[in-house]
Amino acid sequence: MSLEYRAQARSVAWSNPVVWWWAFLTLVSGANIAVWFVLYRELGDIQSAHLGASGTMLMLVLCAGYVFGCAFRSFLPRADVQRICLFDHWLSSVFVGRSVATIAELCFAAQWAVILHQLGTMTGADTVVNIAWIIVPAIIVAECFSWYAVLTTHYLCNAIENSIWAVVFFLVGVALCRLWPEFHGPVHVVLAVSIAGIVAYLAFLMTVDVPMYLNRWRADRAAGSILLHPLDGLHDVRTRWIVTHDLSEWKEEIAWMSLYFSGAVWASLALCVFYSLGDQLPRYRTDPAAIVSTTDAAPVQPASDVQSRDSAGKIL
Numbered sequence: 167m168s169l170e171y172r173a174q175a176r177s178v179a180w181s182n183p184v185v186w187w188w189a190f191l192t193l194v195s196g197a198n199i200a201v202w203f204v205l206y207r208e209l210g211d212i213q214s215a216h217l218g219a220s221g222t223m224l225m226l227v228l229c230a231g232y233v234f235g236c237a238f239r240s241f242l243p244r245a246d247v248q249r250i251c252l253f254d255h256w257l258s259s260v261f262v263g264r265s266v267a268t269i270a271e272l273c274f275a276a277q278w279a280v281i282l283h284q285l286g287t288m289t290g291a292d293t294v295v296n297i298a299w300i301i302v303p304a305i306i307v308a309e310c311f312s313w314y315a316v317l318t319t320h321y322l323c324n325a326i327e328n329s330i331w332a333v334v335f336f337l338v339g340v341a342l343c344r345l346w347p348e349f350h351g352p353v354h355v356v357l358a359v360s361i362a363g364i365v366a367y368l369a370f371l372m373t374v375d376v377p378m379y380l381n382r383w384r385a386d387r388a389a390g391s392i393l394l395h396p397l398d399g400l401h402d403v404r405t406r407w408i409v410t411h412d413l414s415e416w417k418e419e420i421a422w423m424s425l426y427f428s429g430a431v432w433a434s435l436a437l438c439v440f441y442s443l444g445d446q447l448p449r450y451r452t453d454p455a456a457i458v459s460t461t462d463a464a465p466v467q468p469a470s471d472v473q474s475r476d477s478a479g480k481i482l
Contacts, residue, residue: 181190184412194428195237195240195427196237196265198233202230202233205229209442211228225277225441226438228274229437230273233434233435235269239423239427240423244260245259246316249406254407268278268313275304276302276439278338279439281440282297284441288444291344294345297338300337311323317394317399317403322379332376339361350451352450374421374422
């Protein structure tokens with residue numbers, strides 16, 4: 167596969183903007199994989215007795231699912247409903263790509279759920295904990311709409327899928343805003359950056375991504391396009407892929423794929439780092455009572471023990 171893959175890559179003219187875009191995705195994904203291995207080496211050495219060690223390993227595994235899944239989709243880009251791809255190989259099939267994407271996106275959603283549950287439990291914020299429990303089930307529903315869109319070529323379901331993502335991250339933003347007054351210092355800055363990133367993501371979804379799918383749906387309806395039956399679509403996504411390097415075919419995919427396979431992956435990596443520092447968070451709480459760690463307090467000896475030693479001393 168690797169020889170065939172490289173031969174096809176060399177056959178594409180580097181004057182084509184699509185090739186430069188693919189090279190960008192490949193470079194960024196390679197760097198992301200390298201960063202994940204660095205994090206695994208650094209965070210994976212946490213002793214089992216260390217607070218949050220098992221949770222940190224879980225976050226690393228979830229992050230791996232997202233980092234490597236997005237890297238796979240960067241190395242072999244394809245647009246699901248259109249059935250287009252850059253390389254003629256069975257790994258470019260929509261069935262394989264969509265399956266990888268589903269696993270990766272559920273891992274990313276689970277990362278956010280774990281982080282919010284951690285912070286909500288730490289601060290006693292029930293709103294944050296409740297939102298944490300909503301995230302993964304909502305994204306499962308979104309994935310169902312995505313698969314239905316892919317199997318039937320129904321762009322309206324893509325619009326619904328991305329609208330669900332928008333609702334989920336609106337709730338994540340609400341949770342982060344709820345946590346805002348609970349912390350100060352560096353954690354305050356991290357929360358502010360996260361909220362700003364979510365606002366930018368929601369703006370992109372509502373002004374670019376969702377309207378793009380709605381426009382495609384309207385165009386298909388105007389053209390009288392016939393939707394596939396899901397069973398026919400299942401056969402189609404496994405057996406049909408169209409190789410194209412035409413910029414006009416890819417131009418609407420370039421923006422969201424570039425942001426998705428770079429910025430979103432960086433967020434996944436950052437979530438791992440943030441979670442691993444969970445035992446450091448109490449010192450940045452605004453609640454003075456939460457800052458005091460029981461491990462820092464000197465142990466108090468029971469009065470009975472002191473009296474016993476005094477009595478023993480007198481006897482001696």
